[in-house]
Amino acid sequence: MRHLLTTAGLAREDAIRILDTAAQMAATQERETRKLPTLRGKTVVNLFFEDSTRTRISFEAAAKRLSADVINFSAKGSSVSKGESLKDTALTLQAMGADAVVVRHWASGAAERLATSGWVHGSVLNAGDGTHQHPTQALLDAYTIRKHLVESPDGAGLDGLRVAIVGDVLHSRVAGSNGYLLTTLGAKVSVVAPPTLLPVGITARPELEVFYTLDEALDAHEFDAIMMLRVQRERMTGAAFFPSPEEYTRMYGLDAARMARLPEQAIIMHPGPMNRGLEISAEAADAPNSVIVEQVANGVAVRMAALYLLLAGEEAAE
Amino acid sequence: MSSTAKPVLIENVSLAGQVKTNLLIVDGEIAEAQGSPIDAPADAIRIDATGLIALPGLVDLHTHLREPGREDAETIESGSRSAARGGFTAIHAMANTTPVADSAGVVEQVWSRGREVGLVDVYPVGAVTVGLGGTQLSEMGAMAMSRARVRVFSDDGKCVSDPVIMRRALEYVKTFGGVIAQHSQDPRLTEGAQMHEGIVSAELGLTGWPAVAEESIIARDVLLTEHVGSRLHVCHVSTAGSVDIIRWAKARGINVTAEVMPHHLLLTDESVRGYDARFKVNPPLRTQADVDAVRAGLADGTIDIIATDHAPHPDEDKDCEWGAAAMGMIGLETALGIVQKAMVDTGLMNWSQVALRMSHLPAVIGGVAEAHGLNLDKGEAANITLVDPSAPWLVDPAKTASRSNNSPFGGIELPGRAVTTFLRGTPTYLDERFEGLFA
Amino acid sequence: MTGTILGAPDISRAITRIAHEIVERNDGAGNIVLLGIPTRGLPLARRLADALVAIEPTFDSAARTGALDITMYRDDLHRQPTRAIGTTTMPTAGIDDATVVLVDDVFHTGRTIRAALDAISDLGRPRTVQLAVLVDRGHRELPIRADYVGKNIPTSRSERVDVRFLEVDGEDAVVLRRGENEGAGEGA
Numbered sequence: 001m002r003h004l005l006t007t008a009g010l011a012r013e014d015a016i017r018i019l020d021t022a023a024q025m026a027a028t029q030e031r032e033t034r035k036l037p038t039l040r041g042k043t044v045v046n047l048f049f050e051d052s053t054r055t056r057i058s059f060e061a062a063a064k065r066l067s068a069d070v071i072n073f074s075a076k077g078s079s080v081s082k083g084e085s086l087k088d089t090a091l092t093l094q095a096m097g098a099d100a101v102v103v104r105h106w107a108s109g110a111a112e113r114l115a116t117s118g119w120v121h122g123s124v125l126n127a128g129d130g131t132h133q134h135p136t137q138a139l140l141d142a143y144t145i146r147k148h149l150v151e152s153p154d155g156a157g158l159d160g161l162r163v164a165i166v167g168d169v170l171h172s173r174v175a176g177s178n179g180y181l182l183t184t185l186g187a188k189v190s191v192v193a194p195p196t197l198l199p200v201g202i203t204a205r206p207e208l209e210v211f212y213t214l215d216e217a218l219d220a221h222e223f224d225a226i227m228m229l230r231v232q233r234e235r236m237t238g239a240a241f242f243p244s245p246e247e248y249t250r251m252y253g254l255d256a257a258r259m260a261r262l263p264e265q266a267i268i269m270h271p272g273p274m275n276r277g278l279e280i281s282a283e284a285a286d287a288p289n290s291v292i293v294e295q296v297a298n299g300v301a302v303r304m305a306a307l308y309l310l311l312a313g314e315e316a317a318e
Numbered sequence: 319m320s321s322t323a324k325p326v327l328i329e330n331v332s333l334a335g336q337v338k339t340n341l342l343i344v345d346g347e348i349a350e351a352q353g354s355p356i357d358a359p360a361d362a363i364r365i366d367a368t369g370l371i372a373l374p375g376l377v378d379l380h381t382h383l384r385e386p387g388r389e390d391a392e393t394i395e396s397g398s399r400s401a402a403r404g405g406f407t408a409i410h411a412m413a414n415t416t417p418v419a420d421s422a423g424v425v426e427q428v429w430s431r432g433r434e435v436g437l438v439d440v441y442p443v444g445a446v447t448v449g450l451g452g453t454q455l456s457e458m459g460a461m462a463m464s465r466a467r468v469r470v471f472s473d474d475g476k477c478v479s480d481p482v483i484m485r486r487a488l489e490y491v492k493t494f495g496g497v498i499a500q501h502s503q504d505p506r507l508t509e510g511a512q513m514h515e516g517i518v519s520a521e522l523g524l525t526g527w528p529a530v531a532e533e534s535i536i537a538r539d540v541l542l543t544e545h546v547g548s549r550l551h552v553c554h555v556s557t558a559g560s561v562d563i564i565r566w567a568k569a570r571g572i573n574v575t576a577e578v579m580p581h582h583l584l585l586t587d588e589s590v591r592g593y594d595a596r597f598k599v600n601p602p603l604r605t606q607a608d609v610d611a612v613r614a615g616l617a618d619g620t621i622d623i624i625a626t627d628h629a630p631h632p633d634e635d636k637d638c639e640w641g642a643a644a645m646g647m648i649g650l651e652t653a654l655g656i657v658q659k660a661m662v663d664t665g666l667m668n669w670s671q672v673a674l675r676m677s678h679l680p681a682v683i684g685g686v687a688e689a690h691g692l693n694l695d696k697g698e699a700a701n702i703t704l705v706d707p708s709a710p711w712l713v714d715p716a717k718t719a720s721r722s723n724n725s726p727f728g729g730i731e732l733p734g735r736a737v738t739t740f741l742r743g744t745p746t747y748l749d750e751r752f753e754g755l756f757a
Numbered sequence: 758m759t760g761t762i763l764g765a766p767d768i769s770r771a772i773t774r775i776a777h778e779i780v781e782r783n784d785g786a787g788n789i790v791l792l793g794i795p796t797r798g799l800p801l802a803r804r805l806a807d808a809l810v811a812i813e814p815t816f817d818s819a820a821r822t823g824a825l826d827i828t829m830y831r832d833d834l835h836r837q838p839t840r841a842i843g844t845t846t847m848p849t850a851g852i853d854d855a856t857v858v859l860v861d862d863v864f865h866t867g868r869t870i871r872a873a874l875d876a877i878s879d880l881g882r883p884r885t886v887q888l889a890v891l892v893d894r895g896h897r898e899l900p901i902r903a904d905y906v907g908k909n910i911p912t913s914r915s916e917r918v919d920v921r922f923l924e925v926d927g928e929d930a931v932v933l934r935r936g937e938n939e940g941a942g943e944g945a
Contacts, residue, residue: 001839008521017841024842028829035880036827066829084637107641108512108523109593116592117637129639132523176523200528201520308829313839 001309005114006133007181012157015185017142020154021305022298029065029301033174040248042311045098046072047089048103048127055127058296059102062303068311071096086110090119098122099160100311121223123310131171137271137310139179140302142185144226144295159186161181162221166192166214166252167229167279168241170199173227174271183207190251192217196241218261222247224264226255227269228280255281267291320640323662325349327358331367331704333694335669341372343700346743349687351696357428361498362652363755365738367704375701375739376409377680377690378650379577379624380501380553383409383440386427387416390677391722392630394428396438397650399719400628403420404650405703405736408690409438413445414475420445420456422464424667429466436613437746443684444468446487450476455486462494467684472499475552475570475600477535481503488548497575497683500539500553502560503601512640514602522590527602529557536560540574551683552576554627556601558611565620575683577625578612578689580649585726595636595643596696596715596726599629617666623680626653630722652713654705655732662707669683669707677703685721700743707734712715762910762918765929768891771907772801775889776808778905782858786816788884788899790855791879792825795843797862799824800924801891805860823848825859825880830872847880857883862920864890864906892931894918 001016026034044063045115046056056072063070074091075084086105093101095141100123103111108130115124128134146153149161163182169175169191190209191198199304211217231248235241242248249255252266259281264266268280268290285292326343333339342350342358350356378401384392394411401409411428413419419428432440442631444461448454450473471491478484478500485497508531513519515526519595536552541561543550555561567574581599589597593705597603615621623649629646636643657676661667667675677697681691692698710733715725737749745756763771787808798886806818807914826843847888859873870888876941877886889905894912910918910933915937 024826026845027845031880036829036879037875038831038834085634086642087634087637090472107639110639110641112593113639130523131525160780199520200515200526201517202518202519265629308842309839312834313837 002312004135004165004306005111005115005124005126006218007063007135007138007177007184008133010135010181010184012184015139015142015181016155016157016310017046018139018302018305019146021301021309022139022143023310025299026298033150035065037067038308039063039311042068042099042104043072043097043107044068044100045093045096046306047075047093047101047103048073048076049084049086049103049110051104052104052127052128053297054103058299059127059303061300062307063183066304066307068307070096073136083179086114087117087119090114090117094120096258100125100307102127104128105207125310128173130173131176132173134173135175135177135181136299136303136306137174138181138308139217140295140299141178141269141271142181144269144291144298145187145267147266147298148291149224157185161187161224163183163187164188164190164192164217164221164223164226165229166217166254167227168197168231168235169193169202169229170197171232171235172229179208179225186204190217190221190223194242194251214254214258216314218258222263223266224263224271226254226269227271230271230273231279233278249278253279253281254284256283258289269295272296275315325359326363326365326740327356327362328365328367328702329355329551329702331370331372332669333372334673335371338595339694340690340692340703343702343740343743344568346700348694348696348698348700350360351694362689365704365752369529369706369708370737371669371707372694373405373669373705374691374694375676375703375704375741376405376654376676377684378406378409378628378684379551379623379680379684380474380651381409381411381628382414382630383411384415384630385426385431386424390721391632393437394431394440396719396721397628397630398432398435398440400554400648401438401673401740402741403719403736404626404652405705405747406438406656407648407701407703407738407739407741407746408441408623408686410441410443410684412471412474413443413472414450417661418445419443420448420450420451422457422460422466425461425466425468426464426466436741438741439686439689441470441684442466442468443472443474443499446473446478447483447725452476452478452480452483455483455490456498458487458490459493461495461566467605469494469496470499470551470683471496472501472553473500473638474499475502477501477505479535481538483544485542485546488543488550489546492548495685497549497551497685499553500535501553502535502537504531507534511602512598513590514604516587516605518559518587518590521690522593524590527580529559529608532557532601533563534557537561540564543574544570544572546557549573550575550620550738554579554582554601554625555612555615555621556604561611561615561620565615568620574620575668575679576620577623578621579625580653580660581607581647581726583616584656585658589726590722593640594726595638596647596724596728598643598645599647602647612664613660615699623675623683624653624699625680626650628720630720631724632722636724646724648718648722650719650720652725652727652732655711655735658707658728658734659732700737700740702740704738706736706749709734709737711735759916759933759935761895761930762933763908765834768907768929768931771891772804773808774904775907776805779809779858779887780812780888782887782904786813788856789816790850790852790857790883791820791822792848792857792859792873792877794821794859794861794869795824795826797920797922797925797935798860799853800922801862802860805889813871817850821848821849825876827869827872827876830875832868832872845876845880852877852881853882854882854884856885856887858889859885860889861897862891863918864888864893864903865896867897867901870901891920894917
């Protein structure tokens, strides 16, 4: 595996290998000495063109626990004010000797451009590009689901499990990555969203079942996991995707009543940061079957696994 | 290019792919045009045109020359050179320069620079609204009466979206027989749009540019045109729905013409996979069904002409992430080859129709038909393009006379190309096979 | 000499002898903890534990046997295709202040044992660390020696020593073969 850019092309065996490796990494994190010498001498660059303290810290922790050197680069910029050029920044970092570049960018496709352009020679790990993909998030979500809902997780997928993804599917790279990965691992995925927040092209994905309200979805299936996506308030009235936050919460919010309709084994998930009271109520966020905080810890193990699998192997020949 | 006083004899050329002809050019005019051999003057330069096709010099109704303002991307000179290489003798320079061509002063500047360079006739297009702002009509009358004699008006790059402004513009140009060339794109439906809205855009996470944003404007504009009794030209038609609407409008007798770009005859939104920004263009690459529909529309005349929308951009605006990249492709030198590949070699068009849709009709729509797009008959101006339809070549974006290299066709093989271009008898482009002929 | 060097009875006798040597050297098996290095160090460690029980029935083999995966500590990762990480299971008796006996099937360059020593230091603080191997094939690249050796088999660099155990490979044997790649595959 040379790069980790998307879950769309990730084969089932490769995905399971990442999850199994993450389990081993998680085991090492139970010990007193959590640090491993595996990536000593390697340099990992966090190239973040979008603010994200949580994800950056997660990757930083993962790299450091494997004894890699970490360089953080934060660049400003958006589609409106272009800011620093991705190309020039990448060339500079390559000159500093990056073995891996973890990149988060506001432009969809930025990670793929970085990987195929020849501007950097090392591995590229997509930490979120625009509204396209966020593969390590989906992997940590899959890892969390497997840990809680599969009897013998080692070597296993998510076959037969039912997962609901609720919220702004159109703009969510988390939904993008999970849609492909969870299906590849054998889960049945339902997406729940108002039509305005679903991509026009979703009809070409027959493996995803679509519901226009959360109640309909809960009527139809017993979900093993329900993943609430963060809703951006600006998208409400500003861009007319939805009339108001209140109506959104009424129709799509996970409140105590809806939570009570979930089966006993169900886990509640959220990629964070949460809008408590909007897409998820406080009771749901803090419920015993909420794994939201654990997702964060699992994120470090999954990212350790990803860095290990990208960097520890054969001197990558082109 | 050197001008020559010597007569030029073109022997054994196929006139628009149909009739074997010999042409004699004297003093910028076609002195003789006949199937039997011509008794040419002794000092005449002889071109053996066996296997070549003669077309009237090509006319592009939609070119971006970037001067004034963005000479880093292209100048009137480099653009003219590129046009001549592509077989063009006349181009229409769009108004979205800096400053915008919304006054007599700017259009006259472009026109006179074009004359100075002398490789192509440059006809400036005037902006419909001041600064392309869409709220106030520009002084179209002054531009029409200037030395540039502007007849085509367009805010291309942007859409004249206010229906009242569009109505007024359509009415106003009747004064001097002008035409509004509309870039059909509803701005509200395409805010932040990056590529065609469909299955591919969902997968790639790029904001979509729905076909309806083009079709709804065309539908509105043809009805406005009918209502006020004016003339409309639709730029870069790209969707099947647009073709249907234009077909309906023409059947109703509405005075509308339309153009299609070579890239919309060949490429689909699948090319966007990989996020190579050389495929980023406005209107965007659509689906195969749309490509099939515009090809059929061009073949049956619903779409009248081919235009290039030659849009040069410097490397830094293309060698970057998709969201930061500019929209547009250069195309003057690849247009003819792509039309041959997509339309002629597939049997949808013959060379005579190429002459119609790449020379004669663009000249008529642009109001320059006294000088361009004329039949290659005795007495007419010698604006001639010689085409070799059996000269396969690999497109190399770096090898272009344009200042910019943003072509998406790199590595594609095209079947033929222009090998000589004459502007009023002067060769403005000579393929290397004719090197030394005019020394 | 190529072919089968040790058969099942030879292996069994070697294991029994090593167990006696461990007990003798350490004045009993009371403080011993066995850590097998995957893959084939594991069945070997278990058999060694059984042999220790036969000598000293009070030896709690279940609590004093574990597995030590050293993939994350190797110094040659970049020269190999990426390896799957195996499981490390600490013996329930713990390793602090214990006499840890590392157990591996083939002792070769010494790099695996160096990695194992690094891994152990991250897991706890044993009193001493000793090394038991079934086969010592020479060609050390580091100054590390084994305390207990089943059999010394001099080899050339191009040869391969394959240890097979019933539990993993369906038979017990130690086989010497001519190899194509030098240095490829497992080796201590």
